[in-house]
Amino acid sequence: MLSGVERGVALVAAAALTAGLAGAQHLHPRPAAAREPVITTTESRPLLTPSPKPVAVPKPHPKPRPGVIEADRPLPPAPPLTGCPVRPSTGGGNPRPLPAPAVAEAALPGPVPVRTKAASLDTVRGKGLWVTPFGKSPLNVAAVLAHARSSHVRSIWVRTGGTRQGYYGNQFLGPLVRQAHAEGMRVVAWDFPFLSDPVADARRAQAALADGVDGFSPDVETRAEGTYLTSRRIALYLSLVRAYAGNRPVVATVPRPSAARTTYPYAAFRPYADVFAPMVYWSCKEPGALTQDAIRQLGRLLPVAPVGQGYDMGPEGGRRGTPSRAETLRFLDAARRAGAIGASLWTLEEAGRPQLVALGDYRWR
Numbered sequence: 001m002l003s004g005v006e007r008g009v010a011l012v013a014a015a016a017l018t019a020g021l022a023g024a025q026h027l028h029p030r031p032a033a034a035r036e037p038v039i040t041t042t043e044s045r046p047l048l049t050p051s052p053k054p055v056a057v058p059k060p061h062p063k064p065r066p067g068v069i070e071a072d073r074p075l076p077p078a079p080p081l082t083g084c085p086v087r088p089s090t091g092g093g094n095p096r097p098l099p100a101p102a103v104a105e106a107a108l109p110g111p112v113p114v115r116t117k118a119a120s121l122d123t124v125r126g127k128g129l130w131v132t133p134f135g136k137s138p139l140n141v142a143a144v145l146a147h148a149r150s151s152h153v154r155s156i157w158v159r160t161g162g163t164r165q166g167y168y169g170n171q172f173l174g175p176l177v178r179q180a181h182a183e184g185m186r187v188v189a190w191d192f193p194f195l196s197d198p199v200a201d202a203r204r205a206q207a208a209l210a211d212g213v214d215g216f217s218p219d220v221e222t223r224a225e226g227t228y229l230t231s232r233r234i235a236l237y238l239s240l241v242r243a244y245a246g247n248r249p250v251v252a253t254v255p256r257p258s259a260a261r262t263t264y265p266y267a268a269f270r271p272y273a274d275v276f277a278p279m280v281y282w283s284c285k286e287p288g289a290l291t292q293d294a295i296r297q298l299g300r301l302l303p304v305a306p307v308g309q310g311y312d313m314g315p316e317g318g319r320r321g322t323p324s325r326a327e328t329l330r331f332l333d334a335a336r337r338a339g340a341i342g343a344s345l346w347t348l349e350e351a352g353r354p355q356l357v358a359l360g361d362y363r364w365r
Contacts, residue, residue, distance in 0.1 A: 067357070069333075069358075069362045074333060074334070074337055075288075077288055078324060079326070080286075081323070081324055084283075084319055086284055086317065086318055098226065098228060102197040103196070105230065105232060109199075109236065110236070111236050112236075113239075115243070116247055117274055118274040119247035120247075121249055121274060123155060124155065124188070124275050124303075124341055126153070127332070128305075128343070128345075129147065129148055129153045129155075129344060130158075130310070130347045130348065131156060131159065132348070132349055133158065134165065135161075135165045139176070141172060144176065145179055148185060150356070153344075153359065154185060154186060155188055155214075155344070156187050156188070157187075157189075157217065158173075158188070158190070159191070160190070160191055160211075161191050162204075164192075166204070169207065169208045173189070173211040173212060177211070177213060186214040186215070187212075190216070191216070191217075194226050195227055195228045195229065195233040196228050198233050199236070199240065201218075201237055202237050205218065205244055206244040213248075214248060215249040216245055216249075216250055217251035217253050218241065220254055222261070222264065229265065231265045234269065242273075249274040250275075252269045252273040254277070254278055256280050256293075257278070257294060257298065266301060267301065274302065274303070275305050276298040276301065276302045280331065281311075281318070282327070283313045287328075287331040288331065289334075291331055291334040291343075294306055295335065295338040295339060303341045305341050305344065306340055307344050307346050308323075309331075310348075310355055311349075322351060322352035322355055323352075324354060325358040326358075328345070328355045328358035329361070331343065336364055336365075
């Protein structure tokens with residue numbers, strides 16, 4: 001989601017989303033030698049409890065699949081993988097100054113008045129899985145849905161554009177939305193706006209919403225990632241997105257709160273967004289504690305649906321390797337117990353098999 005990560009994802013996007021149904025389909029074209037985790041699930045028949053007497057019999061519960069997590073108590077912290085702690089970065093310093101924005105601050109119009117907000121947050125409830133196609137990489141809808149089905153998620157979060165790439169959701173949203181709806185899933189479009197021209201950024205949201213998605217999520221990064229991050233630009237952009245979304249949810253994907261982000265304008269999102277989706281990428285830290293802290297801080301403003309680490313943070317200075325099954329379960333469990341309305345993993349292209357299996361095994365109730 002970060003532009004730093006985005007550069008890494010761009011190198012593998014055409015090769016990473018591949019596993020076809022029965023090995024014959026691909027999310028994105030790539031060499032046959034590449035591989036992608038194959039997830040299988042096993043559903044058992046329900047246990048029948050017949051009674052010879054004409055009395056009420058409790059409804060039998062289906063036998064859980066092997067590995068399904070229905071913890072009565074909080075899952076314990078997961079030990080980190082090898083490779084921790086990570087050596088502190090020697091770069092540091094302030095980010096490089098950004099060039100002049102396309103539209104100067106003084107030339108921006110005021111925000112559009114808010115007339116309505118989301119009628120329901122059901123689109124965001126439960127488990128979700130993020131997908132990161134780029135404009136030149138065709139998306140295999142059937143394979144994406146197969147992964148979503150195996151992971152037992154309720155929502156698919158799919159990138160549909162960005163300031164640099166423009167809008168490209170029209171290449172796949174039609175069939176993705178139709179088929180996801182047919183299987184009882186929802187589709188949330190997400191976009192990477194730099195807010196250099198907030199009005200132009202909002203037009204991409206308008207296009208995605210017109211293509212039938214169930215919600216929209218702007219990934220509003222920090223200045224270090226190239227975003228012109230001012231409260232005025234956020235208010236103008238989100239007010240337009242809010243108007244285009246109508247009664248569909250607007251989910252603000254934001255960095256998780258931390259001591260290093262004391263100036264991030266979280267409060268500017270509150271009048272326009274319905275949910276915060278903080279990016280909780282833990283590297284060597286304990287995922288449960290980070291998740292609970294993010295929910296505690298942001299939950300004062302809006303409902304929260306955190307996004308968990310589903311990728312290798314090594315290329316950006318974090319721990320090498322994708323998180324373990326235990327870490328993924330701990331993230332999901334901590335999120336649910338802390339009051340999150342949902343939780344998801346970013347991103348399908350880089351997530352390891354243990355993570356995707358853990359996502360499918362955890363029962364979000």
